[in-house]
Amino acid sequence: MNAVFLAKQHPLWQGGALHCKKRIEETIDCTSFVLTADHPTRFAFLPGQFITIGVEIDGKKHYRAYSISSTPLEDDFLTITVKRVAGGLISNYLIDHFRTGESLDALAPAGEFHLPQNAEKMKHVMLSAGSGITPMMSMARWLLAHNLDADIHFIHSARSEQELIFRDELLLIAQQYPTFKLDLFLTKPEGSVPCHTGRLTPERLTALLPDATDSDIYLCGHQEYMDMAEGWHKTQSLPLERFHKESFTPAELPHANPGAEMFTLSVPAFDKTAQIADGQSLLEIMEAESLPIIGACRSGICGSCKCKVIEGKVEQLSTETLTQDEIDSGVVLACSTVARGSLKVEIVF
Numbered sequence: 001m002n003a004v005f006l007a008k009q010h011p012l013w014q015g016g017a018l019h020c021k022k023r024i025e026e027t028i029d030c031t032s033f034v035l036t037a038d039h040p041t042r043f044a045f046l047p048g049q050f051i052t053i054g055v056e057i058d059g060k061k062h063y064r065a066y067s068i069s070s071t072p073l074e075d076d077f078l079t080i081t082v083k084r085v086a087g088g089l090i091s092n093y094l095i096d097h098f099r100t101g102e103s104l105d106a107l108a109p110a111g112e113f114h115l116p117q118n119a120e121k122m123k124h125v126m127l128s129a130g131s132g133i134t135p136m137m138s139m140a141r142w143l144l145a146h147n148l149d150a151d152i153h154f155i156h157s158a159r160s161e162q163e164l165i166f167r168d169e170l171l172l173i174a175q176q177y178p179t180f181k182l183d184l185f186l187t188k189p190e191g192s193v194p195c196h197t198g199r200l201t202p203e204r205l206t207a208l209l210p211d212a213t214d215s216d217i218y219l220c221g222h223q224e225y226m227d228m229a230e231g232w233h234k235t236q237s238l239p240l241e242r243f244h245k246e247s248f249t250p251a252e253l254p255h256a257n258p259g260a261e262m263f264t265l266s267v268p269a270f271d272k273t274a275q276i277a278d279g280q281s282l283l284e285i286m287e288a289e290s291l292p293i294i295g296a297c298r299s300g301i302c303g304s305c306k307c308k309v310i311e312g313k314v315e316q317l318s319t320e321t322l323t324q325d326e327i328d329s330g331v332v333l334a335c336s337t338v339a340r341g342s343l344k345v346e347i348v349f
Contacts, residue, residue: 013041015108018053020100021077026165029084030131031095032069034077035106042075045109047142048135048218048246051080052296052304054105057093063304064090065296067135067220067246068109071142078109081165083131110302112321113220113246115139120147122216125209127229129157129221133165135246136218144177153181153215155208157200157225161191183208200225202232212238219245247299263342267291282307282314282334282345293334293347300336307334312343
């Protein structure tokens, strides 16, 4: 499949330092960063995938996953689009401090949320809210570059016109491409952008998509939006294999009660032993102990925080990126796994 998306295959970037070539202020609280490698290279990824970046803040390395908003056609750089999150450590740091010419570390592109093979010949419905638009733009840009008549129904929700990421480009695409249908939902419509007023609901989705049986549906947004759209999909008798979703919303783990039973978490390879409460996430304790684990998406979808449970009992909320062999061998995702007893684990690199 990669040959379909890549004009050039060598040399390929496999992770390392990335430099900020350009900042683009998309909205009042959203910035795109155009990133290049420190030597001539090409970026190989599929439209919709993400990269995991690492930045050092106050002497400590922090990792997060961000969807790539550019396309593989622009293979000498890639772009991530970052929306400010209230209290978000990495998003606020990047928007406030990461400037042109500065560098950060990154892992190679990854992720199972991407266009399928022969996507340019299919019908597509793209449902997004807020910063969930970023992988959709990568997909839409790629599809239209390969097929001027690509059948895309792009449905996006935002609070206001001022917070509408890629506003001008979306309106231009809708004007230039007759088969690109754009429906925008704004809860606070204040400008001149054609839009629906209020939130997207299952009833409105049904009206917009009376028959989506022959379309691939892509979904990305905050948890409430995801729950709404997934609930709608279940009522429509649509093919499950043509429904694709991604969300970087932190996993909703059971909370450890103040009086919860305490267990022991042991990581022998690093000679570490720590206390962990019943219902507390493995990632939380392992980060607190400065173990070399990467918690990038923190929602159970990127797979960067894999651990193997050698002994003990856990509860998992997500196994989304794990193979059956990994699950059978005791591999878990630390960000979406909580302790239910004393544990002995090893980090999977």
